[in-house]
Amino acid sequence: MTGERGVPPTTVGRLPRYLRALAGLGAQGVATASSRTLAAAAGVGPAQLRKDLSFLGSHGTRGVGYDVEHLSRRLTVALGLTSRRRVVIVGIGHLGHALANYSGFAGRDFTVVGLVDADPEVVGTTVAGLEVQPAERLARVVAEGAATIAVISTPADVAQDVCDTMVAAGVTGILNFAPRALRVPPAVDLRVVDLGSELQILAFHDRRKTELSS
Amino acid sequence: MTGERGVPPTTVGRLPRYLRALAGLGAQGVATASSRTLAAAAGVGPAQLRKDLSFLGSHGTRGVGYDVEHLSRRLTVALGLTSRRRVVIVGIGHLGHALANYSGFAGRDFTVVGLVDADPEVVGTTVAGLEVQPAERLARVVAEGAATIAVISTPADVAQDVCDTMVAAGVTGILNFAPRALRVPPAVDLRVVDLGSELQILAFHDRRKTELSS
DNA sequence: TAGATTGTTAATCGATTAACAATC
């Protein structure tokens, strides 16, 4: 049993930012950083940073700060980035294409092991060095690639079917870009990126700025 | 002064989902929906749905439910989707390209009025029916297009500069895809989509499932 | 009227922030 039992979801959501901030400081040659410095780089408050890190155990030195190198390693372990995660991307339209080529996806920590699409025009083409597989082979691609993470960038109407198939095939984490609420078993982790909603939320605030003529 | 003063941010974040759920029900021919039905379609609890909607005023009928048509209109107004918002996209790489073609962006509610990139190879090409403009023209593209919303899909190192330029040119809402924390004035609304972080968060949970060998 | 369902209040829960004792 390690120290990070019961890390709150909001804290988990900030850990990647801390890791990135540390990488930035490290690249600048900074060896030790206070919570104040590190928090500023990550765009949060120092109290929040210390509280978040405390869930992973005690990794700073009082009166001194945090060792950039040591804390980076600690966060890398906490985030499960010590071994590469295998990812399948389903739906190779404009967005899926972009994701397959995205450096954050195909980088050090993740390996794209399969691309799947339903369109015969797309199947068989090579995207980001991989041949796009047909929809019928979805379960096999997941199982044979031993993928644990799936990215869904299909049209909304097939997203739930695709999701069900992949969960049955062994995926435990899903990143959904399709504008549709998906149902997954409790053991499967679901994250949603809803681009349309993001714009609409901006529109909400925009409206309140421009229509001050009340 | 309308009814939606002080709508909590978490509620605002769910309004687009409600609007989409209503559209789905409407397409099925459903004229009236209870909070239970609508909440199920949106993937939230009925209590939360009613509480969220109550911030916009009283729009249901006790003992009956919500009129799908009427509530849709109400949400459309609340979200500021009665007039089209003008959007500029900066950084026309794989992702920017996908976003320019994304139906949720170029659809009924939003108009892409400008595409900007720094790469001479990309400048001058036509993407989604628009000619990509050079970086030097960024401020002019924003001002002349009267854009209020900006999408940043540039590399991280130029994101803050791009952001500053656009804020100065009149943008009031920013959707940032660059993996970098941006600073904006309080009056500017900033939303962040961090694709790399999303995968790392999935990896965090994935690790805890696969490494139960403690 | 009786049954159903909203809108709202109160209770619970979790997250953030502030303050400070521990300690380098």
Place this chain on the structure above:
DNA sequence: TAGATTGTTAATCGATTAACAATC
């Protein structure tokens, strides 16, 4: 030792959920 800064506790704040009176 004196100054600095963590790790943690307590206080604040906000969001969710449950319960129910209002009312169609």
